[in-house]
Amino acid sequence: MRRKTGLHLLLLALIVLGIGATSVGAQEKISIVHYFSDVLGKEAIGKIFTAFNETHPGYEAVDNSAGHEDFKTQILVTIAGDNPPDVFSYWAGARTQFVVDAGRLMSLADFWEENDLDAIIPEGVKAAAIYNDDIYLIPMNAHLTGFWYNTKVMADAGITKMPETWDEFKEACVTLKEAGVHPISLGSMNRWPAQYWFDYTVSYTAGAEYRQKLMAGEAKYTDPEVVTAMEAWKELTDLGCFAPDSNAYDWTEAADMVANGTAAMNLMGTWISGYLNGLGLEPGVDYDFFPFPVINPDVPRVTHGTVDGWVVPENAKNPEGAKALLLHFVSKESQELWAVGQGALAASTAVDPGIYSPVMAKAAEHLASVMFLGGYDLSTTPPMAEGGLDMFAMFMNDPSGYQEYLEIAQEVADDVFGG
Amino acid sequence: MTRSRHIWAFLFLLLPVTFYLVVVIYPLFSSFYFSFTDWNGFSQDYSFVGLDNYKKMQTDRLFRNAIENTVIWTVAAIVLPTAGGLVLALALHERGILSRLFKSLFYLPICLSLVVVGQVWIWIYQPDFGLINVVLRGVGLDNWTRAWLAKPDTALQAVIAAWTWQQTGLAMVIFLAGLTAVPRELTEASQIDGANYWQSVRHVIVPLLRPASIVVIALAVINSLKSFDILYMMTRGGPFHSSDNLAMMVYNESFQKYRMGYGSTVAVVLFMITLVVITIYFRQQRGLEQLYD
Structure with missing residues (x-):
């Protein structure tokens, strides 16, 4: 009996000590879900989380990542099931607008003001954080799109000055074809890489204002403006500028074609820079960047791209921890780590410009000189984006049917926007 | 059964029945419910739209396409x-040691997950270094090479070929089991009466394989109606919906376009079709049981 009592006391003591130990070492967990699941992104974000955990002993950032497509489903399910993470990454634009309109995100206007983010986030990037006149997203980086080319292939074909106008661009395509390389690689297996062709041909023929109307359902896909844009795109397919079977390759395979010299250039976002560096190419030496050429000199230039950011769900369990993490994300150290690791342009102007490679510096300079607009699938509603992305893939399969594809896209638009 | 045994039986059933109610029955009724709404899957607010989603289906090009593909x-x-399974079973039934090796080889694909099967066939179909195009180029048929999964006229057939490669082994095993129940004296008697091998297969073996055939066909229909993973892996229903089936459309509408209400409507249609097929299957099974009783 005495032995039993002794055992009970020992157990009780262990439990009390255990609870004590747990409470002494207790850390508030901050659950994060993000889509930076590629090798470069995962490594860079991992370092940022490690630094946060080291400098914030009261918190533990719990990192969960998923591939882009899986993430879109996963985040929807967790939010709809009222079991959201404390912070999640999201694409600025129509997707964030959709979640804001559903009343599922927390306003971060106070956080923005308290930490004076106006001092480090430029106006153009801040625009991507504002929805319904409130701030819901903290930008992490900006990516712009343009042409990434193999310098040796261009030089071998005798192209030393990169094309600035549409005629020069078509001429360069013909020269490259004659030199025996595919002028342009496009990996539209997952459809979205083709969207930038539509973005630029519309924005550079009909103008940014018209494009915004089209994205909002205030203009029609069958309008002469869109037909003109598609015809500009078709001029290139008619010239045989694209490597065949674009829909059979993903964007990395298309980037590989540029890297190995079977294709000369690729219209892609700045994230391709990180990928090309990973293949061992030296920026400015093996590959370089030039912006989309002007089609109509009367239409102002823009750049299309993406702003990745962080949002906090309305019913996050640890909003204070989430905000501490957000502040860490926009710190100079994290922004520099991220820009270098991911191959992105930092959202913060506090970063040392010297961190950028010569090619990324060129892209940053271009970004500063033109208006920034989101890419197609981030500028229109998700159901419309699906219809549009289908249209681009159909076009790359058989460009001759473009007018029929535009009519199909307009049918989708009528359904989505109630035309 | 005593009262205490009833209680125990109830207690043991409680957990699986609760699980079944939560995981199967509740989502099923939720789908019916949401099919009458315009819920986007995110918002807490939604409206009832009556039969609008069902009416919309009648004119929806993508729904018609998904039905045709299904x-x-x-x-x-x-x-x-x-x-394929029947031919293999007949070829490998009672054929000695080597046939055991072939049986294992043909059955092997069914042990692989559909995601793995999908990935293997993506490589086989790869336009530059994929097995099919390499072989075609090797025998001088360069004109026949193509991007199999990227062309709308070949994508669905390409996925069906991968699916067939995996599922044939399962059919083979069921037919092999069925063949063991075919009395040898019947085939021998038919041959004594002058029937050749094919006549004996046609008039003796195949009719006796009816129970196995029903199982094979029912499994094939049910598996094909719910097939999603291999399509998601290989084409995601593309290019531009050319390989969409109803299950893929449910996913696209619900999670890509955020139209959970309409996605639920398509899910209800898929459920109804599956229900009809399962009912036919059970009727056939019951008929067989009565026949054998």
Whole structure:
């Protein structure tokens, strides 16, 4: 009996000590879900989380990542099931607008003001954080799109000055074809890489204002403006500028074609820079960047791209921890780590410009000189984006049917926007 | 049964029944419910739209396309693995040690997950270094090479071929089990009466394989109606919906376009079709049981 009592006391003591130990070492967990699941992104974000955990002993950032497509489903399910993470990454634009309109995100206007983010986030990037006149997203980086080319292939074909106008661009395509390389690689297996062709041909023929109307359902896909844009795109397919079977390759395979010299250039976002560096190419030496050429000199230039950011769900369990993490994300150290690791342009102007490679510096300079607009699938509603992305893939399969594809896209638009 | 045994039986059933109610029955009724709404899957607010989603389906080009593809997929899923499995079973039935090796080899694909099967076939179909195009180029048929999964006229057929490759082994095993129940004296008697091998297969073996055939066909239909993973892996229903089936459309509408209400409507249609098929299957099974009783 005495032995039993002794055992009970020992157990009780262990439990009390255990609870004590747990409470002494207790850390508030901050659950994060993000889509930076590629090798470069995962490594860079991992370092940022490690630094946060080291400098914030009261918190533990719990990192969960998923591939882009899986993430879109996963985040929807967790939010709809009222079991959201404390912070999640999201694409600025129509997707964030959709979640804001559903009343599922927390306003971060106070956080923005308290930490004076106006001092480090430029106006153009801040625009991507504002929805319904409130701030819901903290930008992490900006990516712009343009042409990434193999310098040796261009030089071998005798192209030393990169094309600035549409005629020069078509001429360069013909020269490259004659030199025996595919002028342009496009990996539209997952459809979205083709969207930038539509973005630029519309924005550079009909103008940014018209494009915004089209994205909002205030203009029609069958309008002469869109037909003109598609015809500009078709001029290139008619010239045989694209490597065949674009829909059979993903964007990395298309980037590989540029890297190995079977294709000369690729219209892609700045994230391709990180990928090309990973293949061992030296920026400015093996590959370089030039912006989309002007089609109509009367239409102002823009750049299309993406702003990745962080949002906090309305019913996050640890909003204070989430905000501490957000502040860490926009710190100079994290922004520099991220820009270098991911191959992105930092959202913060506090970063040392010297961190950028010569090619990324060129892209940053271009970004500063033109208006920034989101890419197609981030500028229109998700159901419309699906219809549009289908249209681009159909076009790359058989460009001759473009007018029929535009009519199909307009049918989708009528359904989505109630035309 | 005593009262205490009833209580124990109830207690043991409580957990699985609760699980079944939560995981199967509740989502099923939720789908019916949401099919009458315009819920986007995110918002806490939604409106009832009556039969609007069902009316919309009648004019929806993508729904018509998904129905057509589901029919093509289901017919192919019945005919190809069943015929292939039967031929293999007849070829390998009672053929000695080597046949055991072949049986294992042909059955092996069914042990692989559909995601793995999908990835293997993506490599086989790869336009530059994929096995099919390399072989075609090797025998001088360069004109026949193509991006199999990227062309709308070949994508669905390419996925069906991968599916058939996996499912044939399952049909083969069921037919092999069925063949063991075919009395040898019947085939011998038919041959004594002058029937050649094919006549004996046609008039003796195949009719006696009816129970196995029903199982094979029912499994093929049910598996094909719910097939999603291999399509998601290989084409995601593309290019531009050319390989969409109803299950893929449910996913696209609900999670890509954020139209959970309409996605639920398509899910309800898929459920109804599956219900009809399962009912036919159970009727056939009952008929067989009565026959054998």
